Amino acid sequence: MRTAFVGITGASGAPYTVRLVEALTQLEVEVEICASEMGEKVLAYELGGMSSKGLAERYGARRYAPDDLFAPPASGTSVPDATVIAPASVSTLARIATGAGTNLLHRVADVALKERRRLVLLEREMPYSRIHLENMLTVTEAGGIVISAAPGFYNHPQSVEDLVDFVVGKVLDAMGIEHDVTERWGHKRRERR
Secondary structure, three states, X not given: OOXXXXXXXXXXXXXXXXXXXXXXXXXXXXXXXXXXXXXXXXXXXXXXXXXXXXXXXXXXOEEEOOOOOOOHHHOOOOOOOEEEEEEEOHHHHHHHHHXXXXXXXHHHXXXXXXXXXXXXXXXXXXOOOHHHHHHHHHHHHOOOEEEEXXXXXXXXXXXXXXXXXXXXXXXXXXXXXXXXXXXXXXXXXXXXX
């Protein structure tokens, strides 16, 4: 995997975003970031003023504005190897499921599906209505992968970071990226880097 696009929406879950970007860059994946207007607000609220610009600068990622439909990842000729929306709001899920996108995040997800590239949505909102479940099914049938931000406890987490790592590990697995972010069942616990 050479490139990954990370879309950030207005659902709660900014720590997942930061840890995912950190893990991807540690694994030498080129990261592209785009946050919706509400995604920016959630980053700032949950992480004490963090912005997508600050996140991109910290990890050497490219950053695109959500209204920049001329950005390279919006084209099938320049689509990233994997696209992840983390966290994914149910409204973003609906836009992707219906193909009725209005911003760069939606467009890149749509391009990932049409070009048969990996698309992973880290769905954070709950509980689910029938509409949400049908949208998840639609995205899955189109080739995307929907992951709930639901950490496991069999590895005996000791911190919030361990819980975040569990979910980020699942996202990296869905992207097809080898990693040691989290413990595998039956393996000795690893210390966080």
